[in-house]
Amino acid sequence: MSHPVAERAPHSGGAAKSGHRGTKVRRQRVRAAWLFLAPMLVTLAMVAGWPLLRTFYFSFTDASLADTGRAALIGFENYLVYDDGAWYGLLTDPVWWTSVWNTVFFSVTSVSLEVVFGVIVALLLNAEFRGRMLVRAAVLIPWAIPTIVSAKMWAWMLNDQFGIINHLLMMLGIIDAPLAWTADADLSMWAVIMVDVWKTIPFVALLVLAALQMLPSDCYEAAEVDGIHPVKVFFRVTLPLITPALMVAVIFRLLDALRVFDVIYVLTSNSTNTMTMSIYARQQLVEFQDVGYGSAASTLLFLIIALITVLYLYLGRRQLGVDQ
Incomplete structure (x- = not known):
């Protein structure tokens, strides 16, 4: 009569191998997804991200529409100052x-x-x-x-x-x-x-x-x-x-x-x-x-x-x- 542990050993090895393949396929899918999303993310960063960051920056300055290049940092004075x-x-x-x-x-x-x-x-x-x-x-x-x-x-x-x-x-x-x-x-x-x-x-x-x-x-x-x-x-x-x-x-x-x-x-x-x-x-x-x-x-x-x-x-x- 064969030992139960010996009978289960091949099955456990196959499951581990299958799980490894599944993890590898999952990683490949994630990399492919990021690859396809990369152009959209770069475009979004340029179109929306950069203007948003500039808005955050200008909110801490005394910038004027006549000349935004001479803006000086004033901290939180635009929000609240005593x-x-x-x-x-x-x-x-x-x-x-x-x-x-x-x-x-x-x-x-x-x-x-x-x-x-x-x-x-x-x-x-x-x-x-x-x-x-x-x-x-x-x-x-x-x-x-x-x-x-x-x-x-x-x-x-x-x-x-x-x-x-x-x-x-x-x-x-x-x-x-x-x-x-x-x-x-x-x-x-x-x-x-x-x-x-x-x-x-x-x-x-x-x-x-x-x-x-x-x-x-x-x-x-x-x-x-x-x-x-x-x-x-x-x-x-x-x-x-x-x-x-x-x-x-x-x-x-x-x-x-x-x-x-x-x-x-x-x-x-x-x-x-x-x-x-x-x-x-x-x-x-x-x-x-x-x-x-x-x-x-x-x-x-x-x-x-x-x-x-x-x-x-x-x-x-x-x-x-x-x-x-």
């Missing part, structure tokens, strides 16, 4: 904090509305009806229109003198006098949010629709047989299954909303009521020609977006139960 018994700098500027609040409010409100209406539109487009493909194509039109064009189009429609929005609302008896949608402090932010939501709902709807198309039909057939209400089926079955797609939509839209510039600048220009961090940085850089102060604002904008993105991804991974 001089003659008072604090100065970006972190003490009330207009900056107003722009931060406007950006956060705009981002949270617009992305929340886009997710809600995007899911509703996706559910409607996922249903079977005549002309569905035509409707799907039509829904994408707002997303296909360039942002500057759509913002200018809405600026004309929201005009308080000859805008069609006021005309329709007055015809329906909803308002008695024209409203200054983009000039009124109480309406301007909501007008901007409305335009942004109108444009970006198709993006969210498209991602959610793709997720709905991949859902298994067995669960819905079983729910129909059991007589479960469709609303309960949505919250218990559909919503958990499309959560990963919703997270992708939210993170992309949140990144866009936090750095929003074009739609707000076209509609309300430099109005403090709707000024975001991007518009504030542009105002300091271009209009006031203070490159150092504007670079400090841009740096804080980058850090805030990076922090919110990392936090969102971390919480999302925990919610989905992904291993860290």
Whole structure:
């Protein structure tokens, strides 16, 4: 009778050899992946990395747009400095904090509305009806229109003198006098949010629709047989299954909303009521020609977006139960 250890020895050697081959193949794949990614990483470093580093550098200088070559290092004075018994700098500027609040409010409100209406539109487009493909194509039109064009189009429609929005609302008896949608402090932010939501709902709807198309039909057939209400089926079955797609939509839209510039600048220009961090940085850089102060604002904008993105991804991974 042969010894058990002797019988297992050849098998163990084969497993070790196979594992070594697997490790070698894995290393080769990793090297090949880095080789293919190298051109993109080099291009990204030149296009995005170098300007970002220069922005960080200028934020610690007194650079002016007239002559950036004579910039002198001043440390953190653009951010915060104590001089003659008072604090100065970006972190003490009330207009900056107003722009931060406007950006956060705009981002949270617009992305929340886009997710809600995007899911509703996706559910409607996922249903079977005549002309569905035509409707799907039509829904994408707002997303296909360039942002500057759509913002200018809405600026004309929201005009308080000859805008069609006021005309329709007055015809329906909803308002008695024209409203200054983009000039009124109480309406301007909501007008901007409305335009942004109108444009970006198709993006969210498209991602959610793709997720709905991949859902298994067995669960819905079983729910129909059991007589479960469709609303309960949505919250218990559909919503958990499309959560990963919703997270992708939210993170992309949140990144866009936090750095929003074009739609707000076209509609309300430099109005403090709707000024975001991007518009504030542009105002300091271009209009006031203070490159150092504007670079400090841009740096804080980058850090805030990076922090919110990392936090969102971390919480999302925990919610989905992904291993860290």
